[in-house]
Amino acid sequence: QQTFEINSDPHTRLNILTGERVLVSPHRSKRPWQGQVEDDNQEQRPSYDPKCYLCPTNERADGDVNPDYKESFVFVNDFSALLKDTPTADINEDELFIAESEKGICKVIAFSPRHDLTLPEMSVPAIKAVVDVWQKEFAALAEHEWIKYIQIFENKGAIMGCSNPHPHGQIWSQNHVPVELQKESKNQKTYFDNHGVTMLSAYVQAELRKNERIIEENDSFVALVPFWASWPYETMIVSKRPVQNILAFTDQEKEQLASILKLLTTRYDNLFNTSFPYSAGMHQAPVNSGDFPEWHWHMHFYPPLLRSATVKKFMVGYEMLANPQRDITPEFAAQQLRNCSTTHYKNV
Amino acid sequence: QQTFEINSDPHTRLNILTGERVLVSPHRSKRPWQGQVEDDNQEQRPSYDPKCYLCPTNERADGDVNPDYKESFVFVNDFSALLKDTPTADINEDELFIAESEKGICKVIAFSPRHDLTLPEMSVPAIKAVVDVWQKEFAALAEHEWIKYIQIFENKGAIMGCSNPHPHGQIWSQNHVPVELQKESKNQKTYFDNHGVTMLSAYVQAELRKNERIIEENDSFVALVPFWASWPYETMIVSKRPVQNILAFTDQEKEQLASILKLLTTRYDNLFNTSFPYSAGMHQAPVNSGDFPEWHWHMHFYPPLLRSATVKKFMVGYEMLANPQRDITPEFAAQQLRNCSTTHYKNV
Numbered sequence: 016q017q018t019f020e021i022n023s024d025p026h027t028r029l030n031i032l033t034g035e036r037v038l039v040s041p042h043r044s045k046r047p048w049q050g051q052v053e054d055d056n057q058e059q060r061p062s063y064d065p066k067c068y069l070c071p072t073n074e075r076a077d078g079d080v081n082p083d084y085k086e087s088f089v090f091v092n093d094f095s096a097l098l099k100d101t102p103t104a105d106i107n108e109d110e111l112f113i114a115e116s117e118k119g120i121c122k123v124i125a126f127s128p129r130h131d132l133t134l135p136e137m138s139v140p141a142i143k144a145v146v147d148v149w150q151k152e153f154a155a156l157a158e159h160e161w162i163k164y165i166q167i168f169e170n171k172g173a174i175m176g177c178s179n180p181h182p183h184g185q186i187w188s189q190n191h192v193p194v195e196l197q198k199e200s201k202n203q204k205t206y207f208d209n210h211g212v213t214m215l216s217a218y219v220q221a222e223l224r225k226n227e228r229i230i231e232e233n234d235s236f237v238a239l240v241p242f243w244a245s246w247p248y249e250t251m252i253v254s255k256r257p258v259q260n261i262l263a264f265t266d267q268e269k270e271q272l273a274s275i276l277k278l279l280t281t282r283y284d285n286l287f288n289t290s291f292p293y294s295a296g297m298h299q300a301p302v303n304s305g306d307f308p309e310w311h312w313h314m315h316f317y318p319p320l321l322r323s324a325t326v327k328k329f330m331v332g333y334e335m336l337a338n339p340q341r342d343i344t345p346e347f348a349a350q351q352l353r354n355c356s357t358t359h360y361k362n363v
Numbered sequence: 364q365q366t367f368e369i370n371s372d373p374h375t376r377l378n379i380l381t382g383e384r385v386l387v388s389p390h391r392s393k394r395p396w397q398g399q400v401e402d403d404n405q406e407q408r409p410s411y412d413p414k415c416y417l418c419p420t421n422e423r424a425d426g427d428v429n430p431d432y433k434e435s436f437v438f439v440n441d442f443s444a445l446l447k448d449t450p451t452a453d454i455n456e457d458e459l460f461i462a463e464s465e466k467g468i469c470k471v472i473a474f475s476p477r478h479d480l481t482l483p484e485m486s487v488p489a490i491k492a493v494v495d496v497w498q499k500e501f502a503a504l505a506e507h508e509w510i511k512y513i514q515i516f517e518n519k520g521a522i523m524g525c526s527n528p529h530p531h532g533q534i535w536s537q538n539h540v541p542v543e544l545q546k547e548s549k550n551q552k553t554y555f556d557n558h559g560v561t562m563l564s565a566y567v568q569a570e571l572r573k574n575e576r577i578i579e580e581n582d583s584f585v586a587l588v589p590f591w592a593s594w595p596y597e598t599m600i601v602s603k604r605p606v607q608n609i610l611a612f613t614d615q616e617k618e619q620l621a622s623i624l625k626l627l628t629t630r631y632d633n634l635f636n637t638s639f640p641y642s643a644g645m646h647q648a649p650v651n652s653g654d655f656p657e658w659h660w661h662m663h664f665y666p667p668l669l670r671s672a673t674v675k676k677f678m679v680g681y682e683m684l685a686n687p688q689r690d691i692t693p694e695f696a697a698q699q700l701r702n703c704s705t706t707h708y709k710n711v
């Protein structure tokens with residue numbers, strides 16, 4: 016019997032945040048691909064598009080007119096998935112039909128007046144202005160006593176269901192804690208109760224020592240490929256300070272977050288010379304529900320691309336029915352991202 | 364305050380199999396769509412394709428030549444995600460880096476020698492022959508004492524990562540129980556311990572009484588849209604008898620499974636007049652690990668399409684980071700599928 020090689024033998028790894036495993040099949044990346052090929056997303060956009068409902072001075076679906084904004088611009092989603100005034104209901108029929116009303120507030124944040132930019136193409140001060148808005152919006156939403164969780168996220172690229180290429184993100188806030196957050200709360204609490212430090216503090220320290228999956232680091236943040244990444248080039252930005260949410264960030268930390276966001280997303284674009292699609296978002300402690308010393312702010316990036324600008328990873332049959340699965344190792348992905356330049360390919 | 368309306372107000376529903384909730388936002392289906400439009404998958408395929416590695420008599424990647432098979436044909440996946448001879452390893456570094464070797468056997472099943480068919484276009488006896496193969500392969504894999512779980516599934520359509528349109532499915536078997544099955548085991552056991560009947564027996568009885576989400580029914584099976592469906596047109600086939608796995612099915616039950624498979628997939632194709640993509644697969648009790656009286660055989664269908672043959676539902680930002688979300692109600696989806704003919708649109 017040979018010895019096990021984590022770089023080449025099939026194995027599972029535990030996602031310590033969710034408590035769920037991912038199947039890693041490194042040898043499988045060699046299989047040929049005759050499947051779906053995506054649009055490579057190389058279109059050139061104008062800096063202003065008269066038909067875009069996010070560009071300054073344009074009209075939106077509900078008839079509102081956007082101001083002539085110069086940095087970012089926030090409004091309530093015209094097609095919100097959650098509404099403020101949903102009547103309360105709690106249904107339980109024989110433990111088989113269980114439902115509960117859900118209420119919330121959904122907002123859209125245009126990151127820039129420029130229709131043709133994306134985060135990696137914006138300046139650090141311009142990204143810092145977005146971080147300021149995230150912080151301000153988080154604070155404003157948390158003032159509603161009934162809001163218990165605030166999800167800040169961005170879908171980037173048509174392949175990620177983004178319906179408008181104008182750079183923008185969303186915030187969905189609601190009166191219950193969603194399922195992924197419940198998992199992360201539970202596992203962070205168990206670790207904190209056992210060790211007296213947040214799980215992600217210990218994890219980031221260990222990753223910095225190993226220096227095998229780290230992509231970027233500055234005084235306040237680390238960007239890395241988590242040991243348990245499911246998506247091919249999944250990464251995570253973690254604050255060095257164990258803070259529960261974005262409200263704790265100082266001005267200097269916000270600038271360092273802007274800086275690491277620019278560097279990480281630039282590496283992403285340079286990986287396949289394309290505007291790299293992803294869904295990204297912050298995970299933070301619930302609000303208006305007490306103190307959560309175990310909670311450690313972080314931001315996940317889930318990008319779908321696997322082999323090139325046009326071939327993605329499909330999380331389908333086996334993955335949906337049984338277990339997430341990946342073909343390249345997190346270490347290989349980290350190495351590829353480390354090899355990328357931090358000068359955007361469009362500027363070379 | 365108005366009263367809550369489950370057909371129009373945002374709410375969550377509990378998936379009693381996984382224990383996780385889905386957010387339902389019925390009012391949201393009206394939002395305009397300017398996002399990604401998929402290929403509508405209307406290509407005509409020849410009944411034999413000399414370049415297809417699944418067609419009879421053709422050569423595969425590893426040099427093997429397919430027999431001139433007349434019904435279905437099974438072989439070990441040339442690019443298996445799991446392998447039989449992986450050395451054993453169990454890693455746990457400070458509760459932060461946790462990994463374990465995984466071994467298994469992955470097989471491919473061509474459903475028909477005809478390159479141009481799909482399940483709904485095959486005859487009931489031809490589908491019955493596929494069910495026979497599933498049963499036989501399940502029995503053969505379960506003879507390996509070390510195999511603990513056997514996942515039978517199909518990815519249909521390029522949009523679902525299927526890399527070859529020749530009708531085929533897969534079986535991945537392995538030495539641990541994957542995460543989705545652990546959830547379903549746990550919740551079925553709790554229900555069974557409390558009520559003395561399987562959860563899905565009670566659920567199917569209640570659904571038959573309500574007759575609101577039922578799509579098809581015969582003596583042995585029911586096809587329905589589950590109350591907690593996440594995907595727009597998600598369905599589930601459940602056996603009326605509470606059996607732990609496919610080995611228990613009699614010849615008559617296998618024929619009735621073939622029949623309900625044909626009817627359900629025909630309705631799917633007729634919904635948008637397209638070869639309807641999905642990932643589908645059976646959930647069954649673990650093998651070689653004792654008796655599981657709480658386990659009730661069922662088959663999930665997860666189709667991505669939402670509005671038409673070319674516009675799908677994206678499970679992205681909010682869904683990946685926080686909670687699965689759907690725009691149409693399961694009841695609306697059920698009504699649409701009930702309205703579809705059971706004569707395939709290509710034969711009209």
Ligand SMILES: O=P(O)(O)O[C@H]1O[C@H](CO)[C@@H](O)[C@H](O)[C@H]1O
Binds near residue numbers: 050328329340526
């Ligand atoms: O095995 P295939 O058909 O090559 O691959 C397909 O199904 C697998 C199992 O769901 C997935 O892991 C792959 O991403 C998908 O492309």
Ligand SMILES: O=P(O)(O)O[C@H]1O[C@H](CO)[C@@H](O)[C@H](O)[C@H]1O
Binds near residue numbers: 178676679
């Ligand atoms: O809100 P948007 O951008 O219209 O919609 C996009 O993001 C939402 C939140 O992740 C998803 O529910 C939608 O499927 C996706 O198309």
